[in-house]
Amino acid sequence: MVRRLYELAGTDPARRFSPYCWRARMALAHKGLEADCAVWRFTEGEAIAFSGQDKVPVLVDGDSAVADSWAIARYLEERYPDRPALFPAGVAAARFVTAWADGVLNAALVRLIVSDIPPLLDEPAQAYFIRSREARFGQPLAEVTAGREARLPEFRQKLGPMRAVVSEQPFLGGDAPDYRDHAVFGGFQWARVVSPLDLLAADDPVFLWRERMLDLYGGLARATPALGD
Amino acid sequence: MVRRLYELAGTDPARRFSPYCWRARMALAHKGLEADCAVWRFTEGEAIAFSGQDKVPVLVDGDSAVADSWAIARYLEERYPDRPALFPAGVAAARFVTAWADGVLNAALVRLIVSDIPPLLDEPAQAYFIRSREARFGQPLAEVTAGREARLPEFRQKLGPMRAVVSEQPFLGGDAPDYRDHAVFGGFQWARVVSPLDLLAADDPVFLWRERMLDLYGGLARATPALGD
CATH class of the missing domain: 1.20.1050.10 (Glutathione S-transferase Yfyf (Class Pi); Chain A, domain 2)
Structure with a gap:
């Protein structure tokens, strides 16, 4: 199954700097989920057009595509309830x-x-x-x-x-x-x-x-x- | 048992206006606890000197005297655990x-x-x-x-x-x-x-x-x- 997180990067592909992409990356790690962390740059709207909008983070998880860091966290909690909880206090x-x-x-x-x-x-x-x-x-x-x-x-x-x-x-x-x-x-x-x-x-x-x-x-x-x- | 909450008031004793006293009043009501809500005014430091400091709210609950709205809430939760929880999410x-x-x-x-x-x-x-x-x-x-x-x-x-x-x-x-x-x-x-x-x-x-x-x-x-x- 493909699991890919599209993350904002600078010229250096290792320089991932979006605060919202980092929320998603940390949430994936919290759940113990591996993901292909793909580079996305500000001018590459078409690369994530499949998600229905033009901003990262976008998570592709098998057949699901989820945009927006909050929606990604909610999705991960619902999809992977047996892994460490992201929202243990509600x-x-x-x-x-x-x-x-x-x-x-x-x-x-x-x-x-x-x-x-x-x-x-x-x-x-x-x-x-x-x-x-x-x-x-x-x-x-x-x-x-x-x-x-x-x-x-x-x-x-x-x-x-x-x-x-x-x-x-x-x-x-x-x-x-x-x-x-x-x-x-x-x-x-x-x-x-x-x-x-x-x-x-x-x-x-x-x-x-x-x-x-x-x-x-x-x-x-x-x-x-x-x-x- | 005496249960008394010292609350800041204006000239009109009914005009209780401290934000911190209201926290304590609502916390008591949340727990379903009756209390004598006593008037205290800015210049009456000696009336609450027994609590060890000079600000309201001060709660007297039987033999206990607790000052500071946060301390009062923590006290109520610990002292009355069987009543509705003040901190259900931690x-x-x-x-x-x-x-x-x-x-x-x-x-x-x-x-x-x-x-x-x-x-x-x-x-x-x-x-x-x-x-x-x-x-x-x-x-x-x-x-x-x-x-x-x-x-x-x-x-x-x-x-x-x-x-x-x-x-x-x-x-x-x-x-x-x-x-x-x-x-x-x-x-x-x-x-x-x-x-x-x-x-x-x-x-x-x-x-x-x-x-x-x-x-x-x-x-x-x-x-x-x-x-x-």
């Missing part, structure tokens, strides 16, 4: 954390790292990325991230909800990770792959949690080429 | 939501409503409140809340994580509320009691969730005198 707990990661964490991260991304892309993808992101932010990407070191304290302050939990236990899921951890980790791994910016102080419980996440599944995420620590 | 899920309510929701609310509070307080409490809050914000309270109607879209946008959940199910806890709901509701009830500001659009899933919260336990929270809707 779907709603993970939905809250995932929405927080989307709207707070990733929204803050993009304003710290977006200008680091174009140099990692090949020319057509670079042109698309710059045009679409400058339209979104209404300013050049270098201006979006200007003064970012000075904004790190504000960024770190926003991590309060997750810090409150991982100060008291190893993972958001408890002694072991669950989808809440993967949803949040996607953003940190995105930043780590594309940017040299030191997001976290080494004595931050969130830093120590990230180290534990990087160690999971034989160091899966740590093995990816990265610019950050 | 403590960590509630810890995350509670920390979000503290650092995002309540931090945003105070900048919308703080200037509504002094007129509700008697003179010594009013003087204390204005002095301490102006020191915290570094400006007069009327300036803190200036232009608040224009800031409502930004406030509503911050509710994304909870909106994602209550769009799909009645409560953060699922079909029934749990401590995640009470932790968040405290902030909304605080605002409702002290401020005429319409925080939520009537078609917002968060508005509909708040209506369900106001209906709980025989309309416990709805019965409190309020300035908001």
Whole structure:
């Protein structure tokens, strides 16, 4: 049976950097499922047109094709119920954390790292990325991230909800990770792959949690080429 | 056995407005526990000195005295395990939501409503409140809340994580509320009691969730005198 995850990459096919693709990759590893992790680039819409939309991650699992990281996680939990649970505390707990990661964490991260991304892309993808992101932010990407070191304290302050939990236990899921951890980790791994910016102080419980996440599944995420620590 | 909850009130003893006291009140009702809800005002530190600190809520439950809303919830869950669970999805899920309510929701609310509070307080409490809050914000309270109607879209946008959940199910806890709901509701009830500001659009899933919260336990929270809707 074919199992393939289409993942966003830069010019270097090893540089997988989408926060949402990382959620899917970690969810597959959590379930102990092997997958062919296929390279996809911003300008290759036709390669995933079969999935009915134009963004990755897309998972092909035998006869099923599932797009969107949340839908992929829900699919994996339903399709493989006998493997380690992604939602042991209920779907709603993970939905809250995932929405927080989307709207707070990733929204803050993009304003710290977006200008680091174009140099990692090949020319057509670079042109698309710059045009679409400058339209979104209404300013050049270098201006979006200007003064970012000075904004790190504000960024770190926003991590309060997750810090409150991982100060008291190893993972958001408890002694072991669950989808809440993967949803949040996607953003940190995105930043780590594309940017040299030191997001976290080494004595931050969130830093120590990230180290534990990087160690999971034989160091899966740590093995990816990265610019950050 | 004596069971007493010390709650912050304004000049009108019926006007209980602390977001953290509301968490404790709702947690008691969730457990089906009766309590004498005693009035406490900002300048009455000596009345709760027995608890070892100077803030409400303070719960006296027989021989136990517990301060701090989170500690009270944990105490109630441990002391009354046979009554409806406050943490059915685990403590960590509630810890995350509670920390979000503290650092995002309540931090945003105070900048919308703080200037509504002094007129509700008697003179010594009013003087204390204005002095301490102006020191915290570094400006007069009327300036803190200036232009608040224009800031409502930004406030509503911050509710994304909870909106994602209550769009799909009645409560953060699922079909029934749990401590995640009470932790968040405290902030909304605080605002409702002290401020005429319409925080939520009537078609917002968060508005509909708040209506369900106001209906709980025989309309416990709805019965409190309020300035908001």
